[in-house]
Amino acid sequence: MEIEPCIVNIDIPTPSSALIIIDMQNDFVHPDGKLFSPNAKKIIQPIKLLLEKARKSNIRVIYTQDTHFKDDPVEFPIWGEHVVKGSWGWQIIDELKHLNTEIIIEKLRYDAFFGTPLEHILNIYGIENIIVTGTVANICVLHTVSSARLRNYNVIVPVDAISALTEFDYSLSIRQMDFLYKVKFTKAELIRFQETQ
Numbered sequence: 001m002e003i004e005p006c007i008v009n010i011d012i013p014t015p016s017s018a019l020i021i022i023d024m025q026n027d028f029v030h031p032d033g034k035l036f037s038p039n040a041k042k043i044i045q046p047i048k049l050l051l052e053k054a055r056k057s058n059i060r061v062i063y064t065q066d067t068h069f070k071d072d073p074v075e076f077p078i079w080g081e082h083v084v085k086g087s088w089g090w091q092i093i094d095e096l097k098h099l100n101t102e103i104i105i106e107k108l109r110y111d112a113f114f115g116t117p118l119e120h121i122l123n124i125y126g127i128e129n130i131i132v133t134g135t136v137a138n139i140c141v142l143h144t145v146s147s148a149r150l151r152n153y154n155v156i157v158p159v160d161a162i163s164a165l166t167e168f169d170y171s172l173s174i175r176q177m178d179f180l181y182k183v184k185f186t187k188a189e190l191i192r193f194q195e196t197q
């Protein structure tokens with residue numbers, strides 16, 4: 001089945017929007033990482049473009065950082081040990097380093113809302129629109145997008161700024177985000193941040 005999302009230009013209102021960068025950490029994106037996914041390298045540049053545009057427009061940037069402690073009983077049996085807090089693999093990749101003023105959500109599970117202050121942070125800043133980027137498309141990206149849509153946030157996904165291990169996994173993610181959640185799809189270069197007020 002061919003999955004062709006409808007790609008549109010998006011104007012993002014600045015005060016009520018945030019850019020979310022999911023799990024762009026060494027263990028997932030760097031070739032020496034424990035769960036390296038080669039396709040993740042392709043999304044660094046599109047995310048960097050968005051990050052630069054967001055910083056220029058004072059759009060709030062929120063990073064998620066998958067975080068586990070020794071012997072995680074839920075994920076390590078599935079994936080093996082990865083992103084152990086404090087390790088090199090846990091760190092955000094150098095190409096997308098966060099500023100000290102940007103928010104980092106340490107998350108223990110695929111869904112960035114689960115057991116974290118993400119919803120609280122979005123609420124206190126009046127964020128209604130979130131641009132979701134990062135990896136892995138059918139795992140942490142999809143779970144976070146689903147969780148955001150269940151809470152009725154507007155979700156925008158630049159298709160060139162998410163990646164998966166296989167083409168099937170990528171297509172599955174797009175299909176679920178489209179069919180179940182009516183996410184708006186775009187590309188990094190087609191997002192403009194509008195100044196309002």
Ligand SMILES: [Zn+2]
Pocket residue numbers: 066067068075082083108
């Ligand atoms: Zn994990």
